Amino acid sequence: MTAATVAGAASLPMYDLPEIRWATDALWSAVAARLAAAGIAAPPALSRGPTTHELWTDPALLLSQTCGNPYVRHHRDRLRLVATLRYAAPGCDGPRYRSQLVVRADAPGDGLADFRGAVCALNSWDSLSGWVALAAALPEPRFFRGALVTGAHVDSLAAVVEGEADIAAIDCVTHALLQRHRPGALAGLRVIGRTAPAPGLPLVTRRDADDATVEALRSALRGALADPALAEARAALLIEGIEILGEADYDAIPPLPVSTPPQLSAPSRRSATAPAP
The missing domain is CATH 3.40.190.10 (Periplasmic binding protein-like II)
Known part of the structure; x- marks a missing residue:
């Protein structure tokens, strides 16, 4: 199969600490190579400049990670679930x-x-x-x-x-x-x-992605996350694997609170972190 000539956009913004970007980049390189082998063009590097809103509303979106609440409240009509990562962190239970x-x-x-x-x-x-x-x-x-x-x-x-x-x-x-x-x-x-x-932060693609693209994304993720050569990168990212959750699983997210406490003025900080989930 010949890969598409135009690569879609890809980003993994939610846990992208500068200290482990080498691992995120290694994971993405492995996923992109597997997608190319399946006939799907993928960008060689992840997008990091745009805001999360721009990343998640990009009409060329191939893969990103979003927070469950914005997905359910704002982006369900434009994003399609691909998979949910399993993390080895205290407080995690599967996906x-x-x-x-x-x-x-x-x-x-x-x-x-x-x-x-x-x-x-x-x-x-x-x-x-x-x-x-x-x-x-x-x-x-x-x-x-x-x-x-x-x-x-x-x-x-x-x-x-x-x-x-x-x-x-x-x-x-x-x-x-x-x-x-x-x-x-x-x-x-x-x-x-x-x-x-x-439910954990889902990996998503654009809503109109076809079933073959979604299956190729899942296969590429599974392959990369089982690759012994990526063991060090997976350990740095605390990633164990993926599971496939449905939209009904994300409906379990709590409703928005009926009221919020008064917002106080926060000091300005320039954090060297990714967008926080």
């Missing part, structure tokens, strides 16, 4: 994951209920792991006194460390990656609980 509830090590309180009236830090109101899952765990709607919207999980952690916020819900894969590759980001913090499990 499902949780958020770690993180506070300062010296903060009084042993559970979420002890932080009534606190300030929470969150990466975005649209984030499943940073806000929607946390809101679903709250005992009452007006639980927090206020919220800092930081733009990234690592910046939410910094806000808690520096006393600008008291608690944050951090995607457990992000938490595990930081613990391994950037432990200083977690210094002075402790975990007091976890949110309920939710």
Whole structure:
């Protein structure tokens, strides 16, 4: 089979820490080579410049990774599910994951209920792991006194460390990656609980991709994730494999909260991280 002459767009933005981009790039190179062998042109390099909205709405999208909540609320009509990665991180269960509830090590309180009236830090109101899952765990709607919207999980952690916020819900894969590759980001913090499990961040393609393209993507992913030559890259990324979830699985994502705490002014930070899930 002859590969298409125009390669589609590809991105893996959600856990793209600078420290492990070598591994993400190695994984993508292996996937792209397998796609080419199946007759599907793939770009030699991942897109990293555009915003996630631009990545996910690109009419030429071949493969990307999105957050479950934006997928369900905003992009279901333009994205098609390909697969969900399985990660080897505390809080993950197959293709499902949780958020770690993180506070300062010296903060009084042993559970979420002890932080009534606190300030929470969150990466975005649209984030499943940073806000929607946390809101679903709250005992009452007006639980927090206020919220800092930081733009990234690592910046939410910094806000808690520096006393600008008291608690944050951090995607457990992000938490595990930081613990391994950037432990200083977690210094002075402790975990007091976890949110309920939710379907993990899905790999997606454009909605009008045909069945043959989707099957080729899945086959390329399976092949790359079973390749012994990529063992080091998989270990760095904490990736174990893929599972195929359906749209009904993502319908289990909690509904949007009926109210949000007052948004407080957050200090400006320039985080060297990927878009946070």
